[in-house]
Amino acid sequence: MDFGLSFALQLPRPWTEHSESELFGSALDQVELAEELGFDYAWVLEQHFLEEYSHSSAPEVFLAAASQRTSRIRLGHGIALLPPAYNQPARVAERISTLDLVSGGRVDLGFGDSKSRMELEGFSIEPADRREMTVEAAEQIADMMALEPYPGFTGRFFAMPARNVVPKPVQKPHPPLWMACSDDESVRAAARLGVGALIHTFFDADEAEKVVRDYYDTFRNECVPIGRAVNPAVATMEPFYCHRSATVAHDRGRAAHGFFTYAARHYYAFGRHRPGFTNLADNFRRVEKLVGGDIPVRGGHSIGTPGAVADRLHALEAAGVDQVILLHQVGDLTHEQVADSLRLFAADVLPGFAQDRDRLRPRQEELAPYVRAAFERKSWASAPRRAEVEVCDAYGLSRPDVEMAMLESLPPATREIILDLQKLKAAALQLDP
Structure with a gap:
């Protein structure tokens, strides 16, 4: 089983003018520490306007620094919000490819759409259409990274003419794809699309085993890949603190x-928010008093001693979970407390889990015929031949000629530049683009 960390860049109030720079600096230190300690993945969310809960609105910049x-x-862009009003698909393809290049081919791309009205209404996205928008965009982004040139597309939510989207990623045909999943149906949807499932916390190992089995059964029988490669895998996010x-x-x-639980429910379940003024940390403490106790952590968790955490994680491993992503930086935990927790986990828990990559071979071999069948169901877009790509005017060649009378009124140096440009244009127009 692989282990990752989830960076939500959470920042409860009160804030100072240095709070965000200190948060980002500490988080980058934690990515570096995670690699040193033997973690496999660092996942960074994309979320917008979710004050205190997540200040991670530009994960591609953070991951580039990391x-x-x-x-x-491995650097998990998880998740990128794909409805086009958040991110135009070509821009996602360009950013992910660039990140893959500067990281030496270490990127995984998770995608989703968000349920929060703060985000959806902030970008004028129709909630009922968000999932269809996401699936439409994800397929085109994969094609943009894989095809040279991209043949263009006209869909319900996105249209673009033929263009060669550059640069191309190191990983061919594109980085591994994952999808955010919040219920059983979305897990099955990820399996049908041939992408990894990024799942919220399991209550226990029995639930995990059922969901994992359902995912792989659906993958075997119903997968029609959305991308040019499949990534059958189940990952779960796990609340974590070790002492x-x-x-x-x-x-x-x-x-x-x-x-974290209160803030998530504020933005995704019941919250009323006054942007720039609502104080979630104060409201959290007030709500605790009103309900007469701690706000419970949702579902199962890995909060406890090394032994307790190891027992929980071994149960998830036995259930077939492929990756556990530890939610390690939340609430008012200091950087020192987070780092000590990670070091203790690496020293006392991580050695008990196999790190042999050959452990994946039996599942890969078992799935191989199902992967072949999945690709046989796929109707592929292909890179167009030269004659099939429509010639389009580039900016410089569409500029009008300058009248000679106007040229005579210009300074000599400017006149010379324009005459040279016209000669270049005349020569270029004789070429077959």
């Missing part, structure tokens, strides 16, 4: 993840 401080750990003292782990970890 790529220059690491050499091995040798069970009391400290409970008190400190539950308080931090209690804030």
Whole structure:
């Protein structure tokens, strides 16, 4: 089983003018530490306007910085919001390819759409259409990274003429694809599309085993790949805090993840928000008093001593989970507390899990015929032949000629530049583009 970390860049109030720069600096230090400790993935979310809960609105910039401080750990852009009002598909393809280049081919692309009205209405996205928008865009983004040139597309939510989208990624045909999943049907949808499932926390190993089995059964029988390669895998996000003292782990970890839980429910379930003024941290403490106790952490978790955390994670591994993504930086946990927790996990828990990449071979071999069948179901767009690509005017060749009378009124140096440009244009127009 692989292990990753999830960077939501959470920042409860109160803030100072240095709070965000300190947050980003600490998070980059944590990515570097994660690689040193042997973690496999660093996942960074894309979320907008979610004050205190997530200040991660430009994950591609953060991951680019992280790529220059690491050499091995995989960089998960998870998730990129794909409805075109958030991100025009070609821009996503360009950014992911560039990130793959500067990282030496270490990017995984997770995608989704968000349920929060703060985000959807902030970008004027119709909630009922968001998932269809996402699937339409994801397929085109994969084609843009794989095809030279991209043949163009006209769909319900997105249209673009033929263009060669550059640069191309290191990983061919494109980086591995994942999809955010919040319920059983979305997990099956990920399997049908041939992409990895990024799942919220499982309550227990029995639930995990059922979901994993359902995912792989659906993949075997119904997959029609959305991309040019498949990525059959199940990953789950796990609330995490590790300490040798069970009391400290409970008190400190539950308080931090209690804030995460409250903030998530504020933005995704019941919150009313006044942008720039609502104070989630204060409201969290007030709500705790009103309900008469701690806000419980949703579902199962890996909050506890190394032994308790290891027991939980071994159960998930036995259930068939391919990757656990530890939600490690939440609430008011300090950078030092986060780093100590990660070091303790790496020292006392991680060695108990196989790190042999050959462990994946049996599943890959078992799935191979199903992968071939999945690609046989796919109707492929292909890179067009030269004659099939419509010639289009580029900016410089569409400029009008300048009248001689106007030329005579210009300074000599300007007149010479324009005459040279007209000669170049006349010669270029004789070529077959």
